[in-house]
Amino acid sequence: xxxxxxxxxxxxxxxxxxxxxxxxxxxxxxxxxxxxxxxxxxxxxxxxxxxxxxxxxxxxxxxxxxxxxxxxxxxxxxxxxxxxxxxxxxxxxxxxxxxxxxxxxxxxxxxxxxxxxxxxxxxxxxxxxxxxxxxxxxxxxxxxxxxxxxxxxxxxxxxxxxxxxxxxxxxxxxxxxxxxxxxxxxxxxxxxxxxxxxxxxxxxxxxxxxxxxxxxxxxxxxxxxxxxxxxxxxxxxxxxxxxxxx
Amino acid sequence: xxxxxxxxxxxxxxxxxxxxxxxxxxxxxxxxxxxxxxxxxxxxxxxxxxxxxxxxxxxxxxxxxxxxxxxxxxxxxxxxxxxxxxxxxxxxxxxxxxxx
Numbered sequence: 001x002x003x004x005x006x007x008x009x010x011x012x013x014x015x016x017x018x019x020x021x022x023x024x025x026x027x028x029x030x031x032x033x034x035x036x037x038x039x040x041x042x043x044x045x046x047x048x049x050x051x052x053x054x055x056x057x058x059x060x061x062x063x064x065x066x067x068x069x070x071x072x073x074x075x076x077x078x079x080x081x082x083x084x085x086x087x088x089x090x091x092x093x094x095x096x097x098x099x100x101x102x103x104x105x106x107x108x109x110x111x112x113x114x115x116x117x118x119x120x121x122x123x124x125x126x127x128x129x130x131x132x133x134x135x136x137x138x139x140x141x142x143x144x145x146x147x148x149x150x151x152x153x154x155x156x157x158x159x160x161x162x163x164x165x166x167x168x169x170x171x172x173x174x175x176x177x178x179x180x181x182x183x184x185x186x187x188x189x190x191x192x193x194x195x196x197x198x199x200x201x202x203x204x205x206x207x208x209x210x211x212x213x214x215x216x217x218x219x220x221x222x223x224x225x226x227x228x229x230x231x232x233x234x235x236x237x238x239x240x241x242x243x244x245x246x
Numbered sequence: 247x248x249x250x251x252x253x254x255x256x257x258x259x260x261x262x263x264x265x266x267x268x269x270x271x272x273x274x275x276x277x278x279x280x281x282x283x284x285x286x287x288x289x290x291x292x293x294x295x296x297x298x299x300x301x302x303x304x305x306x307x308x309x310x311x312x313x314x315x316x317x318x319x320x321x322x323x324x325x326x327x328x329x330x331x332x333x334x335x336x337x338x339x340x341x342x343x344x345x346x
Contacts, residue, residue: 018249022312023319030323037327044331045338063272070268074298078261081252081306088251220308227307231299238291242275 005215018217025221029228032191036232039187043180043239050173056160057133057177058243060125060153065116066241069109070233076105077230080223087206087216095219096206102226103199106192113189119144120178127179133157133171181240188236191229198222250311260305267298 011017047054083098120126123143124135136143137154145153157170164170202222205211211219271294279286304310309320 015249019313019316022316026316026319026323030319030326033323033327034330037330041331041334044335048338067268067272071265074261074264074268074302077302077306078257081257082254085252085254085257088249224307227302230306231302234298234302235292235295238271238275238295242271242287242291244287245272245275246278 003210005212005217021217021221022224025224029224032228036184036187039180039184040235040239043184046176046180047239047243050176052160052163053170053173054177055244056156057125057174057181058240059156059245060123061116061181061241062119063241063245065112066237069112070237072105072109072112073230073233076102076109077227079105080226084216084219084223087211087219088213090213092206092209092211095211095216096203099199099203099206099219103196103203106196106199110189110192110196113185117182120182125174125178127175127182131171131175131178133174134167184236184240188229188232191232195222195226195229198225250308252305252308252311256305260301264298264301267294270294 005014007014007017011020079098079101083095083102086092086094086098124130124132132138134157136145137150137157140147140150143150161167161170164173199222202219205218271291274290274294275287277287279290283289303320309317312320
């Protein structure tokens with residue numbers, strides 16, 4: 001498999017050689033499935049235990065950013081698949097173009113994530129010493145909420161406080177939601193950054209025309225990684241953003 | 247190479263279906279489905295997400311076109327996840343002495 005797609009000695013056919021690369025990537029992805037799976041499991045158990053708090057906390061993250069990011073990321077999977085296709089049919093310039101498109105969409109995703117994290121920081125929803133679910137309602141004008149939204153949030157928060165038996169309980173349990181929010185989306189974002197690095201590596205090689213109809217395995221395998229990261233987000237989005245929007 | 251080359255048209259079609267499913271899941275979250283059946287909102291959300299994941303795996307990741315050997319490895323990863331989820335949730339679910 002040395003860097004040109006020629007048949008290496010340990011393989012009988014080129015097809016076998018190619019398939020072994022795919023198998024290797026999928027075995028790695030199995031470890032990733034279990035890695036993220038553990039976090040999803042933790043999330044599931046905690047959401048079941050603290051359903052009301054999770055529901056309320058989820059509504060403090062803006063649906064529009066999550067929805068836009070979902071479209072952006074699925075779009076980047078499309079451009080990644082198109083990059084593989086371009087290599088398969090020998091359109092070398094298109095390979096580079098679609099890889100760059102994937103990278104740009106990935107960067108948009110991360111940029112929007114940055115906006116969301118910033119909002120959470122401003123609203124005192126980052127787990128830690130200054131975490132306070134009551135910050136926005138106690139300091140009108142400090143958070144970027146319309147007066148109507150702020151009033152609605154205050155009503156819900158008061159109900160929740162009564163149900164949970166006090167502000168301490170609400171803060172303790174909503175910190176759980178936000179710990180999971182930052183943990184899961186943070187791990188996902190880390191994977192996207194690694195993916196971006198891989199894409200840069202591919203772009204550099206594609207510019208020198210390395211990917212041909214005979215040899216495009218690196219593009220395919222980075223594609224598998226990228227699609228997997230997309231699938232993780234496909235589950236993250238409904239679980240974190242769509243708990244209760246009615 | 248004897249690999250099957252998936253056409254851009256199919257990729258665009260799959261992308262369109264994924265967009266429709268994304269729109270559906272957002273709209274479904276705005277309706278109180280839990281009134282009809284307990285936990286229906288999250289069930290619907292997970293079913294839609296799984297449909298999206300299956301489409302990405304089969305067509306974007308080419309699993310539909312791969313050998314039985316590769317398909318088995320793909321399945322194995324999710325099977326192991328199923329073991330972890332079912333056993334752990336079974337543990338928590340069967341604890342009557344704890345609020346789960």
